[in-house]
Structure formats: C-alpha cells, structure tokens
Amino acid sequence: EVEPGQEDDEFLKRLEKSMLTSLKLRGVEHVKKVFMRGGAKVTVWDDDTGFGIRDEWVLETDGTNLMAVLGVDYVDATRTISNDIVEVFQVLGIEGVRGSILGELRNVISFDGSYVNYRHLACLVDVMTMHGHLMAIDRHGINRVESGPLLRCSFEETVDMLMDAAVYSEEEVLKGVTEN
Numbered sequence: 001e002v003e004p005g006q007e008d009d010e011f012l013k014r015l016e017k018s019m020l021t022s023l024k025l026r027g028v029e030h031v032k033k034v035f036m037r038g039g040a041k042v043t044v045w046d047d048d049t050g051f052g053i054r055d056e057w058v059l060e061t062d063g064t065n066l067m068a069v070l071g072v073d074y075v076d077a078t079r080t081i082s083n084d085i086v087e088v089f090q091v092l093g094i095e096g097v098r099g100s101i102l103g104e105l106r107n108v109i110s111f112d113g114s115y116v117n118y119r120h121l122a123c124l125v126d127v128m129t130m131h132g133h134l135m136a137i138d139r140h141g142i143n144r145v146e147s148g149p150l151l152r153c154s155f156e157e158t159v160d161m162l163m164d165a166a167v168y169s170e171e172e173v174l175k176g177v178t179e180n
Contacts, residue, residue, distance in 0.1 A: 033062040148172040
C-alpha cells in the first residue's frame with residue numbers, strides 16, 4: 001500500500017529497480033566478468049633487435065558470446081579462443097571446432113607435464129569431426145560408424161556387438177589392422 005503523497009516516490013523506486021535489473025549500459029551480453037591475466041609470452045619481431053619474447057596481458061571471461069566478441073573493435077579475431085565447443089561449432093563450423101578441441105586436448109594433457117605427440121591427438125580429433133559433426137569417442141560414437149563387427153566389438157560392448165552381427169548376418173572382410 002502506498003501512502004498518500006508517496007505515489008511518485010514509489011513509482012520512481014519501481015522504475016529504478018526495473019532499470020537496474022534489465023538495462024545494459026555497455027559490454028557483451030552473456031559475458032559476466034572479465035579477468036586480466038599477465039605472464040603470457042608472445043614472440044615479436046623488432047627491426048633493430050630481431051625476434052624477441054615479451055610479456056602480454058590476456059583477457060579471460062566468465063561467460064561466453066563468441067560471435068559478439070569477434071565483432072568488437074580492437075579484439076584480434078585470429079587470437080581469440082573459446083572453450084565452449086558447441087558455440088565454436090555454431091560460429092566457426094567443423095574446422096573451427098576441430099582446432100578448438102585440439103587446443104583443449106593439448107592444454108589438458110600438458111597441464112601436468114605429460115606429452116602426447118601432436119599426430120596422435122590430431123588423428124583422434126579428425127575421427128571426432130570427420131563426418132561434419134561432433135562424434136563422441138566412446139561406445140555411443142565409435143560403434144555407430146559404418147565399420148565391421150570385429151572393429152566395433154574391439155572397442156566396447158563386445159558381446160552385444162557380436163550378437164548383433166550374428167543376428168543380422170554381417171560379414172567381415174578382414175582388411176583392417178584391428179580385424180587381423
């Protein structure tokens with residue numbers, strides 16, 4: 001209930017509350033916070049001294065909106081990365097998501113000093129993206145690819161794959177490494 005003579009004050013309070021919860025003054029929608037992180041190394045060319053390494057500040061965000069960020073002036077689109085794989089797929093397509101997954105895999109594996117050759121990771125990512133969409137690397141993804149029953153049963157669900165192959169009279173040509 002509003003006291004007589006307080007109607008204008010109450011209206012202004014409601015308007016203020018409405019504006020503070022829904023009005024965006026600046027920034028990118030869905031990006032809640034931005035953190036500055038120093039210590040990133042970048043190789044630069046100087047005409048006097050040649051190649052050199054310098055420190056560079058990096059912006060990390062809480063939240064993501066890759067399409068809007070790529071359209072912002074002063075944002076270098078060639079060095080902007082996102083770890084939201086689905087959004088990268090929607091914005092950059094299958095080749096963009098391939099590079100993003102490869103980078104994320106390398107970061108995760110090298111975090112504790114481990115090393116896996118680039119070629120192994122590239123083969124894994126190529127299998128995940130070869131059909132133009134993302135495929136899981138588990139029994140739900142690998143076993144749905146057109147392949148022989150011996151290859152499918154070598155991954156997971158061995159008995160189920162062999163039973164299905166027997167029920168549907170599938171043949172195996174024994175040409176692959178796994179089948180032999």
